[in-house]
Each structure stands twice: as C-alpha cells, then as structure tokens.
Amino acid sequence: MTTTTTWIAAHRTAVLGPHEDVQLFPSRSFTDQTVRQPLRLAGGGEALRVRLSNRYGTAPLEIGGAHLATRTRGSGIDPATDIPLTFSGTATATIPAGDELVSDPVHQPFSAGQELALSLHLPGDTGPTTFSPVAHDVGHAAPGSRLDAEVLDGAEEFSTGHLLAGVDVLAPADTRIVVAFGDSWIEGAATTPGADNSFPSQLGRRLDRGWIVNQGLSGNRLLTDGIGEHLLARIDHDVLAVPGVSHVLVHIGLNDLGLPGVIAHPEPAEGPTAAEFIAGLTTLADRLHTAGLTVIACTLGTYQGATYDGFDSAAGQATRAEINAWLLGDDHPFDAVADTAAAVADPAQPARIRAEFNAGDGLHVNDAGAKALADAVDTTLFKL
Incomplete structure (x- = not known):
C-alpha cells in the first residue's frame, strides 16, 4: 500500500522584528559573513526544505549562498554531508522586505532528532535582522563566504537566532x-x-x-x-x-x-x-x-x-x-x-x-x- 506524503513542519522558530519600540532582546547585523546556525529536527521524512525569513526587514535581503550539513560540534560540520541549497534552481536569492523564502527540496532521508547546521553567506550589510531571542544553540559568524568550511575558525559567537524560520519534511500525511x-x-x-x-x-x-x-x-x-x-x-x-x-x-x-x-x-x-x-x-x-x-x-x-x-x-x-x-x-x-x-x-x-x-x-x-x-x-x- 502506498502511503500519501505531504510537506509537514519539522522545525519552527518564532521571530521578532528588530525595530520594535520595546527591545528586551536586541537583534544584530551581518556584513559579508558566513552565518552558521544549528537546528534539530523534531521529525523526519524523505525530503526537506528550509524556510528563511525577512518578515520584519525594512529592505531586501541578499542571500549569497546557503548550505545544509550534519553538525558535529560548535561551528563544525561533517563535510561529507554538506549540501548546497537552491532557490527556484539558483544558488543565490533575494528575500523582499516583509517576505519569506522557501528552498528547493533536498531529496534524501532525514530523521527525527537529527542535528543540522544551516550556513548562509550574507554578502551585503543586512541591517538588524528578523530574529528569535532563544536559538537552539550558539551560532557562529565568520568573514566572507565559507559555506562548506568544516570549521569556522576564529568565528564570533551569538546566542540569538537569525533569519531561520523553519524546516519542513516530506512525511506521511496523517502525521x-x-x-x-x-x-x-x-x-x-x-x-x-x-x-x-x-x-x-x-x-x-x-x-x-x-x-x-x-x-x-x-x-x-x-x-x-x-x-x-x-x-x-x-x-x-x-x-x-x-x-x-x-x-x-x-x-x-x-x-x-x-x-x-x-x-x-x-x-x-x-x-x-x-x-x-x-x-x-x-x-x-x-x-x-x-x-x-x-x-x-x-x-x-x-x-x-x-x-x-x-x-x-x-x-x-x-x-x-x-x-x-x-x-x-x-x-x-x-x-x-x-x-x-x-x-x-x-x-x-x-x-x-x-x-x-x-x-x-x-x-x-x-x-x-x-x-x-x-x-x-x-x-x-x-x-x-
């Protein structure tokens, strides 16, 4: 019997705007940096897609590249698992102010509890970004485009989450x-x-x-x-x-x-x-x-x-x-x-x-x- 599959949320991050009058949790900017953030899947499926958010941005946000890999420790990834993401078939994208962007699907199995690292190259000055106060774990930012680097040596650490809104997996429709x-x-x-x-x-x-x-x-x-x-x-x-x-x-x-x-x-x-x-x-x-x-x-x-x-x-x-x-x-x-x-x-x-x-x-x-x-x-x- 064939099981019907559909896209189902496997990770979500609620986000704040960086320009609110009340800022208990300030955002931050990035300029020509690779930003690597860990995430953990709550559930698995036979394919995956990533959601990025510029929902509260005041200007278009340029994505110079995005990769996904299995996280090892700190800023480290397993290079053998590194996957370049695409957006409508291209490696780069621009997210309009107030909008979100969904990557093309990655067609391979992913499992519940799997810890991944999302690396984004942000080539311009992002200005204060759409963000979340509590990240899954510490993120890292390093100068330039280092999307497939095994470790981001000398990276600065940050404890907030930025631009990542969620991950969907292709899973049984009755999940x-x-x-x-x-x-x-x-x-x-x-x-x-x-x-x-x-x-x-x-x-x-x-x-x-x-x-x-x-x-x-x-x-x-x-x-x-x-x-x-x-x-x-x-x-x-x-x-x-x-x-x-x-x-x-x-x-x-x-x-x-x-x-x-x-x-x-x-x-x-x-x-x-x-x-x-x-x-x-x-x-x-x-x-x-x-x-x-x-x-x-x-x-x-x-x-x-x-x-x-x-x-x-x-x-x-x-x-x-x-x-x-x-x-x-x-x-x-x-x-x-x-x-x-x-x-x-x-x-x-x-x-x-x-x-x-x-x-x-x-x-x-x-x-x-x-x-x-x-x-x-x-x-x-x-x-x-």
Missing part, C-alpha cells in the same frame, strides 16, 4: 503535529543551550506518534504587542500556516501581568484584568477550534519573587490566581488544561517556583523544571 505556542516557558528560555531540553522538546520525546514544533517567543503577550506581535495576532502565521498542525499547546500570560511593571510609557500602566484576559483566551480557543484544531491550555506559571524589578506585584498575582481558577474549573473553552503551574510550584509557597526547578531568576524554569512541565501533560490528549 500529527503539535504547535507549542506562547511565551518563554514554551520557547525554552533558561534551559541549557544545545541540550534540547525545553518544555516542548521534553514533552515531544514522550509522544508515540507525531511530534512538536516550537513557536514560543520570550517576552510575548496575549493581548499587547511590543515583544513580537501579541499572541492573538500571531495565530494565522505561527499556527494556522504551519503545515500538518493538528494540536496546539498554549502557555501565555506572565508577561501580560508582569511587564507593565517593568516597561515604561507608552506601555499600559497596568496589566489586564482577569476578565479581559479570560476573554482573550476564549477568543484564542474559538479561533483555533474553528480551524479544526485540538487545543490544550496550561495554567499560568508561578513567578512570585521574580528578580526583575516591578515584574512581581500583588495585583498581578491576584489576577493570575483568578485566571488559573477559571482554567481549572468547568467553564473554560479548551479541550483540556494541564496544571503546569502546580507541577513546578514550591509546596510551601505555591506562588513560587520550587528551588530545584528555578533557573535562578524566579520567573523561568531550568532543564529539570521543563521536564516537570512536560510530565504534567497527559500525552493521550494528542491522540484525540
């Missing part, structure tokens, strides 16, 4: 894809770079069918732009346009409650009320359900004692408690709710992250905490 959607608890801020230990990654290793792609964005909010477009505005591009999506796992809200205490004018002086936030979550669920997706929400994480001045407030904590009580009740619109807040809470002080899970700032979890979050989600929900 189930979960989009993990939300903030830094989804993106994996404060987990070990390169260890693949974010909450979605550790949850994905528990699935016996399909896989999870990560569309978390540190600093993101449900209702307010500023650190990326707000979550409701991201639905079309970051969820509905993801090929193969069947389920959505959502964690959002801590920045809605905490950032107004940290960021000055023109941000709102106060966070949303519980009623406003609940209305936003209801809109989120309704839009995703209308698209035929199964939606699992997470309770808003614990963050009392967060070390960022102004983030932790009595009003924010009261709103968080009210929202979580609603999520854990019978009136929410989601298909299920995972009590991830309780999974990492200090039993003696439930509004705080327990010490062994605290990444050190009181707001984010470490690798062990991310595993506790993953273990709190019932994997049978992804079989619905």
Whole structure:
C-alpha cells in the first residue's frame, strides 16, 4: 500500500522584528559573513526544505549562498554531508522586505532528532535582522563566504537566532503535529543551550506518534504587542500556516501581568484584568477550534519573587490566581488544561517556583523544571 506524503513542519522558530519600540532582546547585523546556525529536527521524512525569513526587514535581503550539513560540534560540520541549497534552481536569492523564502527540496532521508547546521553567506550589510531571542544553540559568524568550511575558525559567537524560520519534511500525511505556542516557558528560555531540553522538546520525546514544533517567543503577550506581535495576532502565521498542525499547546500570560511593571510609557500602566484576559483566551480557543484544531491550555506559571524589578506585584498575582481558577474549573473553552503551574510550584509557597526547578531568576524554569512541565501533560490528549 502506498502511503500519501505531504510537506509537514519539522522545525519552527518564532521571530521578532528588530525595530520594535520595546527591545528586551536586541537583534544584530551581518556584513559579508558566513552565518552558521544549528537546528534539530523534531521529525523526519524523505525530503526537506528550509524556510528563511525577512518578515520584519525594512529592505531586501541578499542571500549569497546557503548550505545544509550534519553538525558535529560548535561551528563544525561533517563535510561529507554538506549540501548546497537552491532557490527556484539558483544558488543565490533575494528575500523582499516583509517576505519569506522557501528552498528547493533536498531529496534524501532525514530523521527525527537529527542535528543540522544551516550556513548562509550574507554578502551585503543586512541591517538588524528578523530574529528569535532563544536559538537552539550558539551560532557562529565568520568573514566572507565559507559555506562548506568544516570549521569556522576564529568565528564570533551569538546566542540569538537569525533569519531561520523553519524546516519542513516530506512525511506521511496523517502525521500529527503539535504547535507549542506562547511565551518563554514554551520557547525554552533558561534551559541549557544545545541540550534540547525545553518544555516542548521534553514533552515531544514522550509522544508515540507525531511530534512538536516550537513557536514560543520570550517576552510575548496575549493581548499587547511590543515583544513580537501579541499572541492573538500571531495565530494565522505561527499556527494556522504551519503545515500538518493538528494540536496546539498554549502557555501565555506572565508577561501580560508582569511587564507593565517593568516597561515604561507608552506601555499600559497596568496589566489586564482577569476578565479581559479570560476573554482573550476564549477568543484564542474559538479561533483555533474553528480551524479544526485540538487545543490544550496550561495554567499560568508561578513567578512570585521574580528578580526583575516591578515584574512581581500583588495585583498581578491576584489576577493570575483568578485566571488559573477559571482554567481549572468547568467553564473554560479548551479541550483540556494541564496544571503546569502546580507541577513546578514550591509546596510551601505555591506562588513560587520550587528551588530545584528555578533557573535562578524566579520567573523561568531550568532543564529539570521543563521536564516537570512536560510530565504534567497527559500525552493521550494528542491522540484525540
């Protein structure tokens, strides 16, 4: 029997604009450099294509060449696996401002968990690039065109992700894809770079069918732009346009409650009320359900004692408690709710992250905490 195959997301990276008024995470530029960035496939297939993004660029972006290879260590690649990528049959391309670019397919097998390195030669001055705050691992930039170099000797390192939006694989059409959607608890801020230990990654290793792609964005909010477009505005591009999506796992809200205490004018002086936030979550669920997706929400994480001045407030904590009580009740619109807040809470002080899970700032979890979050989600929900 022949299995029908189709293009399905195997890696995703949510991106920010470099020119936002609020820049908790600044972007950077590249000029006549080879930029090599690692990525790990959540799932495999019989072919692969790469997505590049100039979505928030203000000028066309010139790609002087692109290669893909198996990563070894640091900036190293296995030269025997090096593959030049093409775009509509050519080795070079220009991505218009506000647009994305998909490579031609590479027709060979790729496997789940495979770690690759994408090398881009950026011959001009890119200006501040479309980027993501949390990269899979440290990237490297070296002068000139060194796309097939085994190691980028003398390269500078950077910890943000640039221009890479995702990878698709040609896989069975009935593969189930979960989009993990939300903030830094989804993106994996404060987990070990390169260890693949974010909450979605550790949850994905528990699935016996399909896989999870990560569309978390540190600093993101449900209702307010500023650190990326707000979550409701991201639905079309970051969820509905993801090929193969069947389920959505959502964690959002801590920045809605905490950032107004940290960021000055023109941000709102106060966070949303519980009623406003609940209305936003209801809109989120309704839009995703209308698209035929199964939606699992997470309770808003614990963050009392967060070390960022102004983030932790009595009003924010009261709103968080009210929202979580609603999520854990019978009136929410989601298909299920995972009590991830309780999974990492200090039993003696439930509004705080327990010490062994605290990444050190009181707001984010470490690798062990991310595993506790993953273990709190019932994997049978992804079989619905």
